[in-house]
Amino acid sequence: xxxxxxxxxxxxxxxxxxxxxxxxxxxxxxxxxxxxxxxxxxxxxxxxxxxxxxxxxxxxxxxxxxxxxxxxxxxxxxxxxxxxxxxxxxxxxxxxxxxxxxxxxxxxxxxxxxxxxxxxxxxxxxxxxxxxxxxxxxxxxxxxxxxxxxxxxxxxxxxxxxxxxxxxxxxxxxxxxxxxxxxxxxxxxxxxxxxxxxxxxxxxxxxxxxxxxxxxxxxxxxxxxxxxxxxxxxxxxxxxxxxxxxxxxxxxxxxxxxxxxxxxxxxxxxxxxxxxxxxxxxxxxxxxxxxxxxxxxxxxxxxxxxxxxxxxxxxxxxxxxxxxxxxxxxxxxxxxxxxxxxxxxxxxxxxxxxxxxxxxxxxxxxxxxxxxxxxxxxxxxxxxxxxxxxxxxxxxxxxxxxxxxxxxxxxxxxxxxxxxxxxxxxxxxxxxxxx
Amino acid sequence: xxxxxxxxxxxxxxxxxxxxxxxxxxxxxxxxxxxxxxxxxxxxxxxxxxxxxxxxxxxxxxxxxxxxxxxxxxxxxxxxxxxxxxxxxxxxxxxxxxxxxxxxxxxxxxxxxxxxxxxxxxxxxxxxxxxxxxxxxxxxxxxxxxxxxxxxxxxxxxxxxxxxxxxxxxxxxxxxxxxxxxxxxxxxxxxxxxxxxxxxxxxxxxxxxxxxxxxxxxxxxxxxxxxxxxxxxxxxxxxxxxxxxxxxxxxxxxxxxxxxxxxxxxxxxxxxxxxxxxxxxxxxxxxxxxxxxxxxxxx
Amino acid sequence: xxxxxxxxxxxxxxxxxxxxxxxxxxxxxxxxxxxxxxxxxxxxxxxxxxxxxxxxxxxxxxxxxxxxxxxxxxxxxxxxxxxxxxxxxxxxxxxxxxxxxxxxxxxxxxxxxxxxxxxxxxxxxxxxxxxxxxxxxxxxxxxxxxxxxxxxxxxxxxxxxxxxxxxxxxxxxxxxxxxxxxxxxxxxxxxxxxx
Ligand code: NA
Ligand code: NA
Numbered sequence: 056x057x058x059x060x061x062x063x064x065x066x067x068x069x070x071x072x073x074x075x076x077x078x079x080x081x082x083x084x085x086x087x088x089x090x091x092x093x094x095x096x097x098x099x100x101x102x103x104x105x106x107x108x109x110x111x112x113x114x115x116x117x118x119x120x121x122x123x124x125x126x127x128x129x130x131x132x133x134x135x136x137x138x139x140x141x142x143x144x145x146x147x148x149x150x151x152x153x154x155x156x157x158x159x160x161x162x163x164x165x166x167x168x169x170x171x172x173x174x175x176x177x178x179x180x181x182x183x184x185x186x187x188x189x190x191x192x193x194x195x196x197x198x199x200x201x202x203x204x205x206x207x208x209x210x211x212x213x214x215x216x217x218x219x220x221x222x223x224x225x226x227x228x229x230x231x232x233x234x235x236x237x238x239x240x241x242x243x244x245x246x247x248x249x250x251x252x253x254x255x256x257x258x259x260x261x262x263x264x265x266x267x268x269x270x271x272x273x274x275x276x277x278x279x280x281x282x283x284x285x286x287x288x289x290x291x292x293x294x295x296x297x298x299x300x301x302x303x304x305x306x307x308x309x310x311x312x313x314x315x316x317x318x319x320x321x322x323x324x325x326x327x328x329x330x331x332x333x334x335x336x337x338x339x340x341x342x343x344x345x346x347x348x349x350x351x352x353x354x355x356x357x358x359x360x361x362x363x364x365x366x367x368x369x370x371x372x373x374x375x376x377x378x379x380x381x382x383x384x385x386x387x388x389x390x391x392x393x394x395x396x397x398x399x400x401x402x403x404x405x406x407x408x409x410x411x412x413x414x415x416x417x418x419x420x421x422x423x424x425x426x427x428x429x430x431x432x433x434x435x436x437x438x439x440x441x442x443x444x445x446x447x448x449x450x451x452x453x454x455x456x457x458x459x460x461x462x463x464x465x466x467x468x469x470x471x472x473x474x475x476x477x478x479x480x481x482x483x484x485x486x487x488x489x490x
Numbered sequence: 491x492x493x494x495x496x497x498x499x500x501x502x503x504x505x506x507x508x509x510x511x512x513x514x515x516x517x518x519x520x521x522x523x524x525x526x527x528x529x530x531x532x533x534x535x536x537x538x539x540x541x542x543x544x545x546x547x548x549x550x551x552x553x554x555x556x557x558x559x560x561x562x563x564x565x566x567x568x569x570x571x572x573x574x575x576x577x578x579x580x581x582x583x584x585x586x587x588x589x590x591x592x593x594x595x596x597x598x599x600x601x602x603x604x605x606x607x608x609x610x611x612x613x614x615x616x617x618x619x620x621x622x623x624x625x626x627x628x629x630x631x632x633x634x635x636x637x638x639x640x641x642x643x644x645x646x647x648x649x650x651x652x653x654x655x656x657x658x659x660x661x662x663x664x665x666x667x668x669x670x671x672x673x674x675x676x677x678x679x680x681x682x683x684x685x686x687x688x689x690x691x692x693x694x695x696x697x698x699x700x701x702x703x704x705x706x707x708x709x710x711x712x713x714x715x716x717x718x719x720x721x722x723x724x725x726x727x728x729x730x731x732x733x734x735x736x737x738x739x740x741x742x743x744x745x746x747x748x749x750x751x752x753x754x755x756x757x758x759x760x761x762x763x764x765x766x767x768x769x770x771x772x773x774x775x776x777x778x779x780x781x782x783x784x785x786x787x788x789x
Numbered sequence: 790x791x792x793x794x795x796x797x798x799x800x801x802x803x804x805x806x807x808x809x810x811x812x813x814x815x816x817x818x819x820x821x822x823x824x825x826x827x828x829x830x831x832x833x834x835x836x837x838x839x840x841x842x843x844x845x846x847x848x849x850x851x852x853x854x855x856x857x858x859x860x861x862x863x864x865x866x867x868x869x870x871x872x873x874x875x876x877x878x879x880x881x882x883x884x885x886x887x888x889x890x891x892x893x894x895x896x897x898x899x900x901x902x903x904x905x906x907x908x909x910x911x912x913x914x915x916x917x918x919x920x921x922x923x924x925x926x927x928x929x930x931x932x933x934x935x936x937x938x939x940x941x942x943x944x945x946x947x948x949x950x951x952x953x954x955x956x957x958x959x960x961x962x963x964x965x966x967x968x969x970x971x972x973x974x975x976x977x978x979x980x981x982x983x984x
Contacts, residue, residue, distance in 0.1 A: 077887035077902045079880045082909050089912075098494070102544045102923075105916035109946060110537055112867055113860035115651050118836050121866060125833065218653050223529060225500055227678035228656040297662035299844050300654040306840040331830045336879035339829065339870035342863070343880070356532045357494070359525075403531070436883070445881050449976065452883050536932060544923070559936040560928060597927055634934055637852060648847055649854045649934065 059363040062095050070392070074436050081340075084347035084437065088354035096357035103357075104350055111349035112342065115302060116218075120174055121338035122305035127178035128330035128337075129312040133321045135282055140186050142279035145272075148264040152247075152254035155192060155200050155261060158183050159246045162204030164287060166211035166239065172432050173341055173439045176205025180447050193260040195458040196250065198448065202440040202455065203462025204246055206429035209395070211239035216395055216428055220421045223403045231421050233484050238422050238473055245465045282318075286311045340446060341439070348437060351392075361389065365402045368409070375413040379474060382406065383427060383467075390431025391438075398431065399424060422480045423470060430466045433459040492523040493704075495549040496542075498535025501528055503672060504734045505605050505696060505727075509551060512603070512698070512723040519715040522708070524549065539699070543597050548704045551605075554590075555694045558633065562775040563589055566783065568635050569771060570691045571764035576732050579606050579693035585786035589779065590697070600702045602716065603724035608735040609690030613667040613674055613683040617748065620755055630655060630664040635767070640668070642763045643756075656682060671738035680745040688739060689752040691760055693731075698723070818959055825952045826873025832866035832945075835859075854934035861942035868949025872956035878976025899970055903961045910954045917947040 069090050073083035085104070092100040111117075139161075140154060147156040161179040180201045187197045209216040212232035221228035254261045268276065289311040293299040299307055316322035355361055368381055389398050410420050432440045435456045444455045473479050495513075499506050506528045513524045527533070533541045538550035539557070558565035563586065566572060573582040583604050590601060612618060614627070621644060629645035631637045632652070640647040648664050658664045659682035667679065674686065698720070705713065743749045752760075772780055836859045843855035874880060887898050923929075925940035964970055 073905070074883045075886055077882050077884060077898055078905055079882045079902070081880065082906045083882075085913070086905075086909050089909075098546055099544065101912070101916040102919065103541075103546050104913060105920040106537060106540065106544075106546070108913070108917075109864070109920060109943060110534060112864040112946065113857075113942065114863075115856050115860050116653065118840070118859045118863045121833050121863065122837060122840075125837075212657075218656075221656075223500075225502060225676065225678075227681045229660055229678075229681045232657070232660075293844075294657075295661050298848065300650065300658055300663065302651075302654065303840050303844055306837045306844070309837050310841070328830075331833060332826065332873075335826060335829045335833060335866065335870045336874045336877055338833070339867050339874040340879045340881060342867040343871065346867075353532065356527070403529070442881050446879065451885050451888065452881075453885055540923075540929070543927070556932045557930075559930040559932060631852070633932070637934065646850055647852050649843065649852050649856065651856050 059358075059360045062091070062358055062360050065094075066091055067392075070436065080436075080442065081343040081347040084344065084351045088347070088351035091351070091354040091358050096354070096359075098357045100354075103353065107350045107353045108346045111346040117342065117345070119302045119305035120341060121334055122309050123174040124177050124181075124338045124341075125330065125334035126305070126308040126312045127181040128333045129309065129316055129327075130178075130286075131181045132326045132330055133312075133316045133319050135182070135286075135315060135319070137186065138279040139182070139283050142277055142283075144264070145268055145276050150247075150251055151261070152196075152250035153192075153261045153264050154187060154190065155196055155250045155254070156247055158187070158197065158200040159204045159243055159250070162201070162207055163211065163239070163243045166204075166207040166209075167291060172206045172208040172429065173443050175208035176201055176440045176443045177337065177341075177447070179205070180444060184447060191262045194450075196253065196260055198444050198450070198455055198458040199460075199462050200246065200250060202433045202438075202444050202459040203465065204243070205440045205443070206432045206466070207239055207242060209425050209429050209432075210235045210242065210422070212236065214425070216399070216425050217421065220399055220424060223399060224407055224417050224421060226417050226421055230418055230484050233487050234418055234422050234480050235425065237479055237483050238426065238469065241472065241479060242426075242466065242469050245469060246462065249461060249465055282315050286315060337446060341442070344439070344442060361398075361402055364389075365406050365409075373413075375415055376474075378409065378413050379415070379423070382410075383470060386424070386427040387430060387434065390427065391434045391436065395425075395428035395431055398428060416477070416481065418484065419473070419477050419480045422473065426466055426470055426473075430463055433463055491521060492525055493548040494532065495524050495526045495551075496531075496533040496538045496547045497526065497528045497551040498530050498538065498553070499528060499551075500676060503676065504730045505551065505672075508605060508723060508727050508730055509698065511726065512719050515719040515722065516716055519719070520708075520712040522712060522716075539597075539599070542699050542701050543599055545701050545704065549602075549698070549700045551696055551698050553694075553696050555633070555635075558635065561593060561779070562771055563593070563779045563782070565633075565635050565694075566771060566775075566779075567694045568633075568692055569764055569767045570639060570689075570760045572768060573693060574691055576606065576693065576728055579695075580728060581789060582786050583695060585782050585789075589782050594699065595702065598702050599699050600705055602698045602700055602720040603727065605696045605698070605724075605727035606693045606731045607695070608670045608672060608693075608731050608738065609688065610668055610670050610692050611686050611688035611690075611752070613669070613679045614685045614687065615665055615683055617685050618687040618750075618756070619753055621759055624666070624756075627665045628663070629666045629668060630658070636668065638767060638770070639760075639763055642766070643759060659683065671735060671742060675738055675741055678745075680742065680747050684747060686739065686742050686747050686749045687752050687756075688749065689757065689760060691757070691764075818955070821952060822872050822876055822956060825869050825949070829866045829870030829873060829949075832862045832869065835862035836866065852934070857931050857933040857935050857937060861937070861945075864942060865945035865949070868946045869952070871949050871953040875953065875956055875960075876971045876975060878972040878974075880972070896964060896967075899964050900961065903957055903964060903970075907954065907957045907961060910950060910957060914947065914950040914954055917943070917950050921947050 066087055070083060070087045073086060089100055089104065092098055092103065140157060143157050144154060148154060150156055158179060161183065162175050165175045165179050184197060212235050214235060217231040217235055218228055221231050290304045290308045293307040294301055294304045313322065368385060373381060386398060411417065432438050435441060435452055441452050441455045445452050497506060497509060509526060513526060516522060516524060533547060535553060536556055539552045541547050542550045554564045555568050567582060573579040594601060616623065624644045627645055628648045629640040630650045631640050631647045637647045645666065650658055650664060655677055739749050839855040839858040839862060842853045846853040887895060890898055921940050921943045924943055929939040931937045931939055960970060
């Protein structure tokens, strides 16, 4: 095998060249994977390309992705988003930052329904970006709150990422699901606090909320929230009522959205086809990138580079705190190029024993890892929430990245908080299980 | 020379541990280095057979039961009570060996050794004393064979992907699981179920396979060393499987589960089911496969 | 993400107008992308239908396995939708450089992007067809309750890649002839205004 440093530099250069010259992201990822595999491993690149892309493309858990996107497209063509904003505005409108909090809370709610961050981001963004822009909110904060809060889909159960970690690290998935809730709520609070402070310091970022409503009017307004509440109830209820798995619940969401569209008389053959074909465009784009990323990750695995890096870190014999600091850095760097699942799986065999040796609780480490993976969703060049928002708004990825960076920093702060106060993660689990 | 090997189970799983011992022995006696990528890290479990066949990785561990749709012989060992003890399971494997060898050779593959899964049992939320305790309970199934068995025991068969099991338990989508103690530990079944009722009865097999052309490309002494290590690994696998069953049921108990052997009423019913399933199996299998079964039964 | 309510509607949205003469070849190609995109939508509906069947059957005490069929529909929807999504500018890329380039160099950059993609997709298509052939020759069958020969769903991947390749070559020729790329002309976004 070639020197891992050389391999990393070559791949980095090829990726940079392809992306900068405007080659489509999915094609660039696949091509870099090909270079890695063809030049730096003994494995047959062609047949592995076809079989890896195939395996990544018919994944059961992934079926929820196009369905949730479709649901978002159907809802976008109803009055639901407008109603949701009118209904929520008396509730959050008086907070500094106003309706930007709808983005954060909306993602939080969506995260409890969906298992992936791209879906969370795409569904809420599809509804809220036009509404917030129309009302004159700051574009960077609109984009940042979406890419940032969209990552909550990974932390708040159900979560594809926690399931993968649980299987890899042999930690109970039910426990991980419980452990993810409070840190998820904590991140929501951090995001809302940040938006409030920014808006307080610079009132031009969020238009002033002029409406003054009597409590009777407020009550009337909150009735506008009934449809969205029904939809959430349908999706979450179908999971926790034991009728559907989290993946299947996406279909319940589509049925519910169609029902709402019919009830609000916005459902026609034209709007149905419109929503469906818009969903095709978005989900095709995301699924192809996921397939390309899967191939790149497998190719990296065949070169052995991620394992060499992890083994290198192990040789430094660090204390628990130092180890966590180094791992955070390592994951941030890897997270620029790999998708979360690959990052976790490829480094697990070396990192997990190290973590265990250092006396770190594997349950806690799962939540730590997922927050770091969340950060990877908003770092370029490979960051899925960036891709979603770029597709949605047409703004360049660098612009989207810049808007997301404060939220990256807030998640880093979140990591510091759970490291100093590990009880945030572990206490709810012991409380729930010993009940 | 370094060979990458793919397998689908965690490091703590005894199947992986036995492969590690096999690799140690091969590396001690040949110039070959084997880089085991366990736990689905490089190639997913169900894709390993094709990956070895296509030379993507030279070696891998496969779960034979997955290929029942391609040839019923792969699921014969999954019929309850077809081979109810480890000795029977060994004899059944010996009877099946030439059949599998021919079948896999046509795909350019060669089996190095087989590993038996420990017997299986029922994970439930409520105690199991009679067949009535299964009636109408939702059992997770994943294949035609598990469906048939579940329904004949009175369960309501519920199809569900492996990854969704924990969530499905906590929401009541499924109420029971039929699998090995090892898998129960892998998914930490004690979070969702309180009772493990051990039935034994089924010893399905994994196989460690190698790409035939790549194997033939090794020097003669290396091939001999590998085959010797493989035959030791196979005997060890049977011992490890039996030993770990006890130890693993102990782990389930340590984590607060009530573990018992299945009551006679249930074992009797499973024997009947086994008979029906063998007849069904005969209806779908090729004459050559049926000959293998008859030869095994005649012993 | 495209398809604002003001945009082209329904199936008309599939084939947005392209500059240049509209001969029989042009119409044939547009029809190809239209059919492929419509099939993609159909398979997306297929995911939902097969999952609803599984959920309903479970409540009625029956067993329908949609774990595999839903996945196959997903793969078919993804690949058959590639060309259509490409023509509509849905695939994303970094436009920082290309968006600022003057029209002359920009045309060369676009040609490079499309040509590189032609190479990559042609290579992928070759191996996708090889995978279909392999699963047919060795009679690979899906492990679930449905027992579906794998060459069937895998053909959808190869077919979708083939249509995508045609769309890329089509695009290359158009750009050579000085037409604005379809993926630029047809792209719609939620936010208006320049970068
Ligand atoms: Na979630
Ligand atoms: Na990233």
